[in-house]
Amino acid sequence: EDKVVQSPLSLVVHEGDTVTLNCSYEVTNFRSLLWYKQEKKAPTFLFMLTSSGIEKKSGRLSSILDKKELSSILNITATQTGDSAIYLCAVGSATGRRALTFGSGTRLQVQP
């Protein structure tokens, strides 16, 4: 059974701080790792990492995949209050036809 563990479960920081969120996984025949941001309701896509694309960056957000350590990190620099959300990590398998498996998420709160 595929498994995704995220840490920390929650985090409170001040505006301007840099944060690192962690995701570790166990999956049969890894295909992809995805990060989502969930503010009020619907999770919205941030990044997809694969064996051919282990590092992604968009503005203040960046993510790296470590296939050797079976993990990924999501970095947010110069945090803003608008970054407050739950960040979800999910993994996909290339074996069979299986949907993404999600972790429980990291709740980030950025204080002014």
Add this chain to the structure above:
Amino acid sequence: DAGVIQSPRHEVTEMGQEVTLRCKPISGHNSLFWYRQTMMRGLELLIYFNNNVPIDDSGMPEDRFSAKMPNASFSTLKIQPSEPRDSAVYFCASSLGAGGGEKLFFGSGTQLSVL
């Protein structure tokens, strides 16, 4: 594009009643997923369809839950009879692919409360 559309946004019902949740996937997407989110268990897959055919329903809790996809633009998730432990946010998502790690697009969810 309108995105994934779910209805209703909120549903409050009494234990024992039937509940039907609805989803319209993004046009052209060929896979549809139903997830449930709770504080305790996070996002859990209930069932997913590819080309309107159920592929993996191992996450459906029990016989009280059923899902259908009669055509490429519509799916329902039904709970009968509902119980308080079914209270959760139910998300529908769609993707362009056969399942197996592609990017999912989520609807806004249905907040279900069973009293």
